[in-house]
Amino acid sequence: MSFYDIILKRIRKIQEKAEEEEPITNVTASAMLTAELTLIASVLVAVVMVRLIHPVLMIIMIAAVLIIALMAMPIMPRLRREQNDDLNNMMFYVVVALGIIVALFYWGNLNV
Amino acid sequence: MNANALIAVMVILPIASALFLNLLHKKDRTIKILAIITAIVIPIIPLLTPYGSHFFGGYVPLAQNATLAQGLPSLITGTQLFQFHPGVMYVFTSAQQLMVFVLGLITFFAIFTFLNETKRPSGVYAFLMFMGTASVSAILLSDDIFNIFVFFEIAALAQVGIIVASGIKNNYETALKYILLGNIAGPLLLLGIVILLGVTGNVNVTDMIFTFKQGYVDPNSPVILMALALIAFGWLYASGLPPFHTIKSAVYSKALPHGAALLQAFSVFTLVAIGIIILRLFSYNSFTNIAIIGISVIAMILGITMAIVQTDYKRILGYLAVGELGYIGIGLGLGTAFGITAGLFQAVNEAIITSFLFIGFGTVLYKTRTSNTRKLGGMMYVNPKVALLVLLAGLAMAGVPPLNAFQSKLMLIQAAIQSGLPELGIIMILLSIVTFMTFMKAFYTIYMRPKPKELEILDNKIPRSTVISLVALLIICIILGLFPQIATNSLQTLAAGLV
């Protein structure tokens, strides 16, 4: 059983756990897989920009991201469940983002 | 004093015609004629308006007011008091000309398709469209940051109204969510604005920059950082970047196709306008650009990956539109003149292309009354011409030459490489490939695959006006793709002024 099959099986399992009312077709599973790979690839490329801070830190972070991505392999179903249309959920993320933005600007003004 | 009245007309005419349309209720024919005339006039005004600035009420700065300026003591003429803008000021340069023109054009196509797809145009829908257009053009033009806040609120209300008037299932829920979130973001944006007001003493952006430059206030004081963070938060809400990308895509998917085309133009131009204000005010703070780039990258990744896993094609388009906003943000965040030009050019292109896509896919909704890709299929045989147009729109969004997004994305990638961040270029290429893949998935499931048996296709033929709008938008895409300097020349001056 190849790595692809493992990922696919886990994606289907998590989807069946996640949304029972939604039929699991090949299209949805492959779309999930595409989104997964896109996510990981773009995050990896984005992490390369850490080299501007320190090259060694970049290597460490890329390794860390790879390991985390392989550990928690189907990230996309969870990510999709996080970004749902529930108002309380959205409100929570909005307030969290407000805090993060304010903190980031104070941090950045001191350190960048 | 160069008080240029036509600049104010750009904002006043849509509002006036909107209120007038609301007055004559149930007179459909009159409303149609009037709305079409207004929609034709709105894009024409910016082309006729000479560049300059308009001072409401004629409150020009003392320096420009010859009658008051003479005989003033030197303690006034010597200080900054001589330069201050006492009234609300609208600035109109070539960049604003292009953007207001494109916004008016999209408004025209939206109104055009709306009037021909609906039997009874009377009601608040055209009113809301014109109000939104007026407020977004005011946001683009205004140099007074509180004026921007007021029109930000009006635009939010107009967007909520457009959702409510659409009559799609569950649109009231989405409208309520949007306006509740807006009631958190709006006051916080106002808080940031008034913190700036309290520190610098006025709400005019030019004067604020003057006070920063002259060192009357310390630009790095923590209070101004708070203002920067709060204004950035309001900017996220207005433009639909994360964490607001879910609600924004839901808003697009709950509006009628022409309404969605207009809504995404609103958010694109609001993003550009408030982003330019942020860059003008805070570009001395080197973290601002980094924050804008980071938020844009997150928006691209989240928007496009979420678009892949959707099943409602309007939601797919909504997430794709949010993801495409990230390109603009990266262009603005790069901070170089070339990068900002590329970002503004991408903004113009994306506003055109996404409305093209929304109106094109709207024909499917018009024929089948469903937007679920699982239930759809075989639309290619129903109307192959529209299918071809929609395919061309998807190619344009993916950035295929000779269409316009190719030029702007190429410029963005060049700018990213020039400013020493080739990774951003790689991410942009990767994500535009995935964008095209997502679009092709939706296109295949809707148009190419065999038609499901339970799908019944209504026999109301697509109005010719919709096809005309699609062809016109395609022509604009090709023109901008072949001669990008039409747009870039008029955007360069603004971009050069920002760095």
Added chain:
Amino acid sequence: MIEYILMITTVLGAIIALMQRDLLKAAILTGIPGISIAFLFQFLLAPDVALTQAIVGSAIVPVFIALTVLKTRRTEEKSK
């Protein structure tokens, strides 16, 4: 001295209004912070704003919310 009392009533009134289970009571109690803020505006040298706030904050907003409560439901249901 009076302004400190007004500030305390503002904050306490807001908290109390949000603690009600009966939504009509909450709607009416919304007027307490509104009117205290109006008096605070008066104290803070803004009489015209105080007039507007006295009308909007102590009359219009509570009445709107109360009308909504009367048209919808009186009590707050238990959230699951």
Added chain:
Amino acid sequence: MVVDSQLMSFFTAGSLVVIGIFAALFLDNLIKKIIGLAFLADGVNLFIITMGYKPGGIVYIFLPDMVVSNFAQTASYPLPFALVLTNIVIGASTLAVILGLVIILNKRHGSLSASKILRDKGE
């Protein structure tokens, strides 16, 4: 008074903002959320007014028997007050729109709980 009243007023505005965000975030009932958002707007208004306040100043209305230089030195700053007038009106109109939507939604779902009627529709 030992404690600066302007500072205390800033604290009041800040606490109103915090209460509003708390209510919008943690209270499930829609009416409570809306009341909290109204408090948030009130807090911002109070913040603006407090910013324009000048301790020991006079009202910014120029009466005929005033000396111009004395007025210019002691009057409080009127621009924030004009902003607050606009903001109060905007807040009231937005509140009316929200309440109308709430009434319609209650007609449809027979509930006012955000976690019931504004949950994810799975679409």
